Amino acid sequence: MMEPAVSERNARWRNYVVALAITGFIFFTAFYASNYFNEKRIADIRAAQDDISTDILSIETQFDLLQERSCDDIAENTVLPSALSSLGGQLSYMEVQNPDAPEVIRLKRLYSLLEIKDYLLMKQVAAKCKLKPIFVLYFYSNEGDCADCKKQGYVLTALAQKYPQIRIYSFDYNLEVSALQTLINTENIGSELPALSINGKVRYGLHMIPDIEGIVPQLLTMEPATSTETQ
Helix, strand or coil: CCCHHHHHHHHHHHHHHHHHHHHHHHHHHHHHHHHHHHHHHHHHHHHHHHHHHHHHHHHHHHHHHHHHHCCHHHHCCHHHHHHHHHHHHHHHHHHHHHHCCHHHHHHHHHHHHHHHHHHHHHHHEEEEEEHCEEEEEEEEECCCCCCCCHHHHHHHHHHHHCCCCCEEEEEEEECCCHHHHHHHHHHCCCCCEEEEEEECCEECCCCCCHHHHHHHHHHHHHHCCCCHCCC
């Protein structure tokens, strides 16, 4: 009389063991996959870091060379913006993929310093050579407190494609870089984001391309890029 009950109990135990084994297999597979992809992402970031470090050295060398050039060789649309833009595009992708990664934050700090260096250098060049470049400083936040920051970034990307001569610099407002905080103070940037400093005048909130063209009529005198130039 006891054998069916014992058999049923053993069957239940087998089911428990099988269920436990399956659960353990799924857990360890997911754990392994998560570790694998995290390690791969970090490896990709480190590889990009090596490439960007080389780009940074190249751009810094261009800074030194530009300081030695005469005004006859310099225009508002020198080669530096395209180099910085390419570097910024790489960092933007990395920032979307893993914004809190220490490697990404470190590279953002370096890139911010490069942007500030380019901005200050070109202001000196503009004064020396009587040029009138258009400077746009864009301040954003990734901390979820800026609903329009992503949209503003897309608008400025499109603006740069339309008018390659414009010099757009983007900064994470909350990035802990002393030079960046000094720039924020000297440009009188408040905490409302997104914020744009256009040729020294600060504006807050989302601004579309027609808005910026209205703020800087000089843009309308520039020849927009052709489709082949923006590809």
